[in-house]
Amino acid sequence: MTLSLQGKIALVTGGTSGIGLASARQLAAQGARVFITGRRQDALNEAVALIGNAATGIRADASQLADLDAVYAEIARSAGHLDILFANAGGGDMLPLGAITEEHFDRIFATNVRGVLFTVQKALPLLVDGASVILTSSTTSVQGTAGFSVYSASKAAVRNFARSWALDLKDRAIRVNVISPGPVRTPGLGGLVDESSRQGLFDALAAQVPLGRLGEPEEIGKVVAFLASDAASFINAAEIFADGGMAQV
Numbered sequence: 001m002t003l004s005l006q007g008k009i010a011l012v013t014g015g016t017s018g019i020g021l022a023s024a025r026q027l028a029a030q031g032a033r034v035f036i037t038g039r040r041q042d043a044l045n046e047a048v049a050l051i052g053n054a055a056t057g058i059r060a061d062a063s064q065l066a067d068l069d070a071v072y073a074e075i076a077r078s079a080g081h082l083d084i085l086f087a088n089a090g091g092g093d094m095l096p097l098g099a100i101t102e103e104h105f106d107r108i109f110a111t112n113v114r115g116v117l118f119t120v121q122k123a124l125p126l127l128v129d130g131a132s133v134i135l136t137s138s139t140t141s142v143q144g145t146a147g148f149s150v151y152s153a154s155k156a157a158v159r160n161f162a163r164s165w166a167l168d169l170k171d172r173a174i175r176v177n178v179i180s181p182g183p184v185r186t187p188g189l190g191g192l193v194d195e196s197s198r199q200g201l202f203d204a205l206a207a208q209v210p211l212g213r214l215g216e217p218e219e220i221g222k223v224v225a226f227l228a229s230d231a232a233s234f235i236n237a238a239e240i241f242a243d244g245g246m247a248q249v
């Protein structure tokens with residue numbers, strides 16, 4: 001696939017691992033200059049080396065507004081604007097109703113909802129007219145999963161952000177779309193359970209996917225690069241599922 005992202009400036013939050021890293025690599029391969037964030041400096045250094053094309057790592061927690069200010073100050077200083085924003089940092093763990101704690105709710109919503117909101121809002125002065133904003137949701141935006149209600153509700157919130165923000169940003173022709181992956185083989189997915197249960201989780205999830213397997217991060221990265229490009233110029237406020245059919249049947 002060849003998409004023209006030559007010379008575009010992109011930010012990928014949570015770009016050190018899994019879906020974010022694969023997407024950053026795909027954007028860079030198509031010619032974009034990519035900034036990535038994450039909370040771990042060692043992971044940032046490794047990811048920057050993998051992404052190439054003069055990628056830049058900025059250590060930042062997406063749930064901390066001061067960190068976001070520092071990210072955009074750095075991008076303003078060294079690139080001056082943003083063409084592509086992939087607000088991807090997120091995650092969550094599992095607790096069934098009855099065991100949900102305040103800490104569980106606050107932590108997941110702080111990154112997945114509050115973090116996405118302020119990542120996009122604080123980018124507005126740097127985003128060019130016609131920019132592409134992509135948010136990571138999940139098949140859980142439209143499906144129920146036992147023990148996963150807080151995470152799923154956070155991803156439903158993200159999906160709805162795109163509907164309203166496409167309207168808020170219409171005078172600037174900024175497209176806001178959502179990528180909703182099904183189960184994708186990443187450290188984040190594997191980390192939901194301990195190592196002894198990991199293969200069992202992967203097998204159980206793969207059995208729910210009509211294609212009969214997990215997705216690979218690169219398969220999501222290609223969709224992100226497409227949504228970032230002019231090839232998706234009339235796609236706006238949409239939720240694009242890359243889930244092997246899991247939530248479509």
Ligand SMILES: NC(=O)c1ccc[n+]([C@@H]2O[C@H](COP(=O)([O-])OP(=O)(O)OC[C@H]3O[C@@H](n4cnc5c(N)ncnc54)[C@H](OP(=O)(O)O)[C@@H]3O)[C@@H](O)[C@H]2O)c1
Pocket residue numbers: 013014015016017018019020037038039040043060061062063088089090091092111115136137138139180181182183184185186187188189
């Ligand atoms: N894998 C799946 O099956 C799947 C399916 C649907 C949706 N998703 C969504 O896809 C996104 C990426 O998940 P993944 O599976 O690729 O997970 P992952 O391998 O754990 O990667 C998560 C990335 O986000 C960063 N991150 C997490 N919390 C952060 C925070 N508060 N501030 C800044 N960076 C943060 C991590 O780096 P640090 O730890 O260094 O901060 C890492 O770079 C998430 O939004 C997730 O909910 C995943």
